[in-house]
Amino acid sequence: MTPVWAVVSGKGGVGKSIIAVSLAVGLASRGHRVVLMDMDTGLRNLDLMLGLENRVLFDLVDVMDEHATLEQALVVDKQRPNLSLLSTSQIAVPSAIAATFFKRLVNMLRTRFAYVIIDCPSGVGHTFTLCMDVITDAIVVTTSDDIAIRDADRVVGMIRSRGAERPGEEGPTRLHLIINRIRPDWVARRMQYPPEVVARTIDAPLAGALLEDDEVPRCLIARRPIIEGDGKTWETMDAILRRLMGENIPLPSMMGERRLFGKRRRQ
Numbered sequence: 001m002t003p004v005w006a007v008v009s010g011k012g013g014v015g016k017s018i019i020a021v022s023l024a025v026g027l028a029s030r031g032h033r034v035v036l037m038d039m040d041t042g043l044r045n046l047d048l049m050l051g052l053e054n055r056v057l058f059d060l061v062d063v064m065d066e067h068a069t070l071e072q073a074l075v076v077d078k079q080r081p082n083l084s085l086l087s088t089s090q091i092a093v094p095s096a097i098a099a100t101f102f103k104r105l106v107n108m109l110r111t112r113f114a115y116v117i118i119d120c121p122s123g124v125g126h127t128f129t130l131c132m133d134v135i136t137d138a139i140v141v142t143t144s145d146d147i148a149i150r151d152a153d154r155v156v157g158m159i160r161s162r163g164a165e166r167p168g169e170e171g172p173t174r175l176h177l178i179i180n181r182i183r184p185d186w187v188a189r190r191m192q193y194p195p196e197v198v199a200r201t202i203d204a205p206l207a208g209a210l211l212e213d214d215e216v217p218r219c220l221i222a223r224r225p226i227i228e229g230d231g232k233t234w235e236t237m238d239a240i241l242r243r244l245m246g247e248n249i250p251l252p253s254m255m256g257e258r259r260l261f262g263k264r265r266r267q
């Protein structure tokens with residue numbers, strides 16, 4: 001069955017979109033046919049991140065409304081021919097996307113691509129609910145602070161209960177956690193929790209932790225996915241992708257045994 005990965009978060013602005021783009025580009029560069037769906041309806045930005053903004057003439061709402069065909073809405077990235085982008089509307093509201101259409105669309109994409117990667121908006125609104133019914137894997141992104149962690153914990157709880165209810169042969173949704181914007185100096189000064197502590201608190205398997213890195217805004221300005229950048233962040237992103245693909249890549253330790261304030265750690 002074609003994997004369908006959704007990149008989700010409770011709190012906004014934690015790095016979902018840069019991560020979704022990198023996962024899709026990384027898979028495409030390994031020779032897989034990938035479709036990257038921008039589901040941040042009203043606030044899409046993956047076209048810009050990939051430098052494809054002038055090529056998006058139609059979006060998935062146009063397909064739903066039968067103003068365009070799926071072929072017209074799918075934009076093949078000429079630099080990376082294995083990668084296609086399917087944008088959502090910049091003007092519609094998320095609730096405009098009908099559940100029956102969305103399910104049909106994802107099922108159709110699954111027959112044509114080897115991976116479907118969905119960049120979700122933050123939070124647990126309409127789009128999140130739509131995605132929960134179609135995905136095989138949820139990639140939860142959080143930063144290492146109390147507010148983002150609490151929201152991520154809530155999202156993980158909802159994925160677990162929703163995934164367990166899902167009928168059919170897919171089985172429960174697989175969960176993966178990515179902690180973003182870690183600053184080791186802040187971890188050392190107890191201003192951020194170590195990634196392992198966050199993962200244990202949320203009780204979800206850690207796929208990796210990305211450092212706060214100037215390379216990220218540099219890549220954004222150059223319209224280059226971080227997985228095509230240089231240095232530590234590229235390496236970490238590549239290792240995360242390999243873990244998500246099932247390779248056994250040990251996690252580097254950023255360990256600290258500190259407990260989260262205000263929340264008892266699950267063992």
Ligand SMILES: Nc1ncnc2c1ncn2[C@@H]1O[C@H](COP(=O)(O)OP(=O)(O)OP(=O)(O)O)[C@@H](O)[C@H]1O
Nearest residue numbers: 012013014015016017018122181211212213216217
């Ligand atoms: N590891 C990092 N180091 C430095 N800056 C980062 C890092 N990760 C993300 N950022 C910055 O954070 C900003 C938000 O990233 P991004 O748009 O991917 O978040 P998002 O979770 O998709 O946001 P939204 O919830 O609005 O969709 C970007 O401008 C990016 O430059």
Ligand SMILES: [Mg+2]
Nearest residue numbers: 016017040120
């Ligand atoms: Mg985003």
